[in-house]
Amino acid sequence: MKRESRRMKRMARSHKRKTPGMNLTSLMDVFTILVFFLLTNTSSNEALEPPKVITLPDSVVESKPRETVTLMVTDEEILVESRSVIATAEVIDSEGTIIQAIREAMIAEMDKAITVAAAEVKEGAEDTGEEEAQPEPPEVNILADRTIPFSLLKKVMSSCTDAGYTRVSLAVIQKASQG
Known part of the structure; x- marks a missing residue:
C-alpha cells in the first residue's frame, strides 16, 4: 500500500507542475498592432492646422x-x-x-x-x-x-x-x- 500512495503522490506532483499558464504573446501582438494603428491615424486628422492665434468660425x-x-x-x-x-x-x-x-x-x-x-x-x-x-x-x-x-x-x-x-x-x- 505504501507503494501506491508514493506513486499517487508523484503523479499528483508532476501533474501540478505541468499546469499551463496564460500565453500572452498573441495578446501583446494584438495590442502592439492596435497602438501602432492609433498612432499613425491620429496624426493626420485635419487638412489644415489652424495656428493658436486664430480662432476659426x-x-x-x-x-x-x-x-x-x-x-x-x-x-x-x-x-x-x-x-x-x-x-x-x-x-x-x-x-x-x-x-x-x-x-x-x-x-x-x-x-x-x-x-x-x-x-x-x-x-x-x-x-x-x-x-x-x-x-x-x-x-x-x-x-x-x-x-x-x-x-x-x-x-x-x-x-x-x-x-x-x-x-x-x-x-x-x-x-x-x-x-
Whole structure:
C-alpha cells in the first residue's frame, strides 16, 4: 500500500507542475498592432492646422479643404504662406479695395497654386481614364479669426482675385452635421 500512495503522490506532483499558464504573446501582438494603428491615424486628422492665434468660425461643411496657397489674417498682421506681408491696421485704414502688398505676395505664390491644381487635374484624369482635362483655376484658403471684420476680409479677397485666384475658400472648424 505504501507503494501506491508514493506513486499517487508523484503523479499528483508532476501533474501540478505541468499546469499551463496564460500565453500572452498573441495578446501583446494584438495590442502592439492596435497602438501602432492609433498612432499613425491620429496624426493626420485635419487638412489644415489652424495656428493658436486664430480662432476659426464653426461650420457643418462635409468636405475637407484641399492643399492650396494659405493666407492667414490675424489681429496684428496678414501672412501669405507664413510670411508676414502687411499689418492688419494698415489694411483697415486703407481706402482702396485692392491691397498691393497682398496682391504682389499672392502673385509670387502663383507657381505653387498652379502646380497643386495641375497635380489634382492629373490625378483626376488618371482616376477617370481621361487623357486631357482642363486645369483648375488657382485657389487660396483664407484662415481668418472669427473676430475679423468683413470689410477687412473683403479687401483681402478682392486682392486675391485681382492677383488671379478665382477660387477663394474660407477655412472653418467642422462641427457635427445637424440632421
